[in-house]
Amino acid sequence: AQTVTQSQPEMSVQEAETVTLSCTYDTSESDYYLFWYKQPPSRQMILVIRQEAYKQQNATENRFSVNFQKAAKSFSLKISDSQLGDAAMYFCAYRTRIKAAVNKLTFGGGTRVLVKP
């Protein structure tokens, strides 16, 4: 079974600064998706960024980028130019791509990001 670990329960960042969230995962599969989701206090889970394991290029979405290290099974999220609206819980998630019939996300425990003005 796959597991996802987020070792940082909470991270604090100054507005306009950069913060990096860590995520490691364990899998024996070679093809999969990795995601970062953001859950603000309003509770709605929002997709931040997605990475396909077969792609060597790291995904980016505006101020959000990832550092995907497949051999190390590491998938960190960098938030640049942090804004007050970035304050939220961030979840790393894994989904198999080999077993197309298994449409299930396995989540890490989450990292709370605090943004100081």
Place this chain on the structure above:
Amino acid sequence: KAGVTQTPRYLIKTRGQQVTLSCSPISGHRSVSWYQQTPGQGLQFLFEYFSETQRNKGNFPGRFSGRQFSNSRSEMNVSTLELGDSALYLCASSPRSLRTDTQYFGPGTRLTVL
């Protein structure tokens, strides 16, 4: 496109009762997945429905069940409620295609069991 909608947003029940939660997916999405979120256990997968059939199931007791209708709307039912069932229940929809299978979440239903 309208996002995933869940009703009701809040629910208070007592032990032993049953509850039904509803989820309407994004138009065109055929897969609906349900997750339970608690402070202690985090986010856990309950089950997935696709084309009115349960395709995957997480490690939850049989008191948790669901169904999907022909319009892809899904309901989740919990019978004989226990205090530990208090949680945020999230529903997510996805197109279920080979090219893209990202799950998009609804706002959740907060269930409190007294």
